[in-house]
Amino acid sequence: MTRWRLTVEFDGGPFMGWQRQDHGPSVQAALEQALLQMTGEPAVVHAAGRTDAGVHALAMTAHVDLAKTVSEHRLREGVNALVRPQPVSVTAIAQVADDWHARFSCIGRRYLYRILNRRAPPALDRGKVWHVPVDLDASAMGEAARHLVGRHDFTTFRSVHCQSQSPVKTLDQLTVEQAGEEIHIRAAARSFLHHQVRSMVGCLAMVGRGRWAPDDVRAALEAKDRQALGLNAPPEGLYFVEALYP
Template identity: 55%
Template sequence: MPRFALKIEYDGRPFAGWQAQADHPSVQGAVESALARLDRGFAAGARIAAAGRTDAGVHATAQVAHGDLARDWDPFRLAEALNFHLKPAPVAVLAAARVDAQFHARFSATERRYLFRLLARRAPATHDRGLVWQVPHPLDAGAMRRAAAHLVGRHDFTTFRSAMCQSASPVKTLDAIRIEEIAVPQGQEFRFHLRARSFLHNQVRSIVGTLERVGAGSWAPERVASALAARDRAQCGPVCPPHGLYLCGVDYPRDPFGG
């Protein structure tokens, strides 16, 4: 059966996460339902796998999934047909590509990139409501950058790991954290860009929630290093809400979409 990779964009607000669930809407379920209308292999109950199982409310601009289909589709026509059958769900297939049988959206990935959007202003968000985490106070970008530097590299991230995390080890290598500051009317938007081969459950939201405390002046930047060294979940700052988080890129040894 031919294997296809899909690059998928979605608004996570209506969904209980990526992973298919019996009683709740999921992004995986929406895509599989669309595939079942097009391909008899999926009508028989085949599944797709994704690079990252995003939580409820988390968005994606470049999630990658793969599935084995019964029909050898033209990739462009497959993407177009899926987008027709995905309506009106806020899910879009940006690209489809034929890949070899060894390609796996999750296990073949060499890097994942996440973006977290944090709006600092008193006036409520309007156009970006539900798409950013908002706090009413100003934040010190320099202090957050100094704190973030303590987290880059290979560490035991137990402090920044959900108690429900199923990863075999808390040791991960965080390749980079970049904090971008953008002026918006009556406030600032802070964009946290994080890169790693893989992440622990809730790691990004735990890190950003902790860095926000630094930016607000409640934590000194050095306290982040102490929290990391403690390897104690109780030393973590608040875990920020999901709606500011985006899976925005997945890299492979060879880009299946030719970009």
């Protein structure tokens, strides 16, 4: 039995999310099906994070145990050939120790959220950005973001479906950067609550369009109440960037 670490890029558009679902395609099922075809073994692929429907990944980390002996090169090439035409690509692969776990060994997760902030809708990046057609004030959004960094009870920014034991998380980074016509929001933490990044981005957008003052984000945080949420940003602008390990 060999444990393999996979680095996976995917376009979340056609998927119900990372996790295997009965009612539609998932990234996990796409990879498991390709591995089954290649090795004949039904194997479970574990990821560092379970992304929602429509959320993309630049480099999700996952692992899988395989009995079959195969080279790194052949495994990566085989999975990439068999997973087509689904938009999933294994960009790197390596053998890891048997006790290494993509989810439980992970000590940090990074996300990027892309807002296209112009009047005209996207043609080239359709489904890859959140299109906000009204002017956003990125500097006010950056000021609001600073209220969320640190250790807090993030109940306001937590989905009702969240399975985390505690709403208390430490947000290490939340930055807002104007990049041409886009606004990029970067978030880093050991772990996130379900919908936390999209909920934070939604509130920052309320500030960006002037409906909220930067301090209103602090008030929403302190309310510890999902009803205080301004807006949940849509999934198509969100990218899982990287999982960090010791």
